[in-house]
Amino acid sequence: MPELPEVERAKNLINKVAAGKVIQKVETVEDTIVFAGTTHDDFAKELTGRTLQSAERYGKVFFLNLSGDGKKPVLHFGMTGMLQVKGQQATYYKEVPRTASADWPPRFMKFILHLVDPGDESGAEAVQLAFLDARRLGRIRLCESPLTEAPICDLGFDPILSMPSIEEFKPLVLKRSCPIKGAKRKDRFSAESGTLR
DSSP, X not given: OOOHHHHHHHHHHHHHHTTTEEEEEEEEOOOTTTBOSSOHXXXXXXXXXXXXXXXXXXXXXXXXXXXXXXXXXXXXXXXXXXXXXXXXXOOOSSSOOTTOOOOSSOTTEEEEEEEEXXXXXXXXXXXXXEEEESSSOOEEEEESSGGGSTTGGGSOOOTTTSOOXXXXXXXXXXXXXXXXXXXXXXXXXXXXXXXXX
């Protein structure tokens, strides 16, 4: 299962190859499980023509900041999700399997973004970035405000971005008598109020 470092790596890959580029075209495949709360067609329409400004991560969820009004893609890899840039190997979780391929379009792709530099009408130098998910446990959503909408708003603190200080955290944990795994769940910890329930 992709963990936080892999999601951070995916965010960094997007920022490296796609930041500042215009989404000229979006190829999608219909998948009513992976596309949550939207259709693959609506997803493509929402992104086409907008500039990908940056990618951000919170927990194991990442999202794309796009230019203009409209919703932003919010992505979760699930168990086997990954990104692949055309001409490169996919960003595998642990090690690249011997059967890995750089074939295009990649197997199990859910969408491909065709990204061009602003002003490049021809698309000859387009970067193609694909989201893959073999087991269909990942999720692709559209949100107006990713940090204040589900699934991100339902998460607890991020261990890198928003970890409370030890002085704040220690009394919250010490007053609990449940196993640590239960105490770290969002429904037991309210980051907004700073209390454990």
